Amino acid sequence: MSAVRGAKPTAPRLRTFENPEALARGVAQWLLGAVQARGGTCAVCLSGGSTPRRLYEVLTVPPVVTRFPWDDVHWFWGDERFVAPDHPDSNFRMVDEALLSVAPVPRENIHPIPTEDLSLADAAAAYEKVLKDFYGEDRLDPERPLFDVTLLGLGEDGHTASLFPGSPALADTERWVRGVEPPGLEPRITLTYPALDSSRIVAFLVAGARKREVLARALAGDPELPAARVHPVGDIVWFADRAAAPS
């Protein structure tokens, strides 16, 4: 169950779907299977951005909504924009509108990244405490991943979560959560590699022709790309639509 950082992973698993709708429906079925396979308390780390929104919506309608073990699943975020939870750029707001306010999700199972009444650094520290309290230890054990499923996206520059090229957060091997201030973007809070790598399975969702070149590089393990440096203790699967998938 372990992959050495920087080691060339085996050929990545890529599953391609005809279009974004088929991608959302295919991944919804896959996610249902993954959480059912846990057969009990399960932690899912959510991706922000625009690509996963349709997936979140598909989880709230039949056939998935009636078969999904909502009481067992706890929801976390891989990153957040440092804005209010009702701000249009909020990843919490996106997931709440698409999924959490629609499906029968116990409120106590929802663990958003705090963004109010705290400094960026204090908010990151507060979320690290949320993760450690849920995990029950201060040190990550490779044999007991923090997350069962981690959903991640891929930016055109190769970023994932809010781990951007050139960011000092890329080298952080201690903290689980950090505040980052990407040039030209609002400040953000992101999980670091140690936390993201503590996953039974990482699933990347990638859609659209503008992602084709960067997806090909990520699948080839280009170390320039932060997304290509995610090496979970478990597995990785890439889900893409035909427009993004390498021909």
Ligand code: 6PG
């Ligand atoms: C965010 C995400 C980020 C996202 C990529 C891809 O908060 O924006 O976590 O990593 O996944 O930027 O975004 P799109 O899906 O919108 O292309």
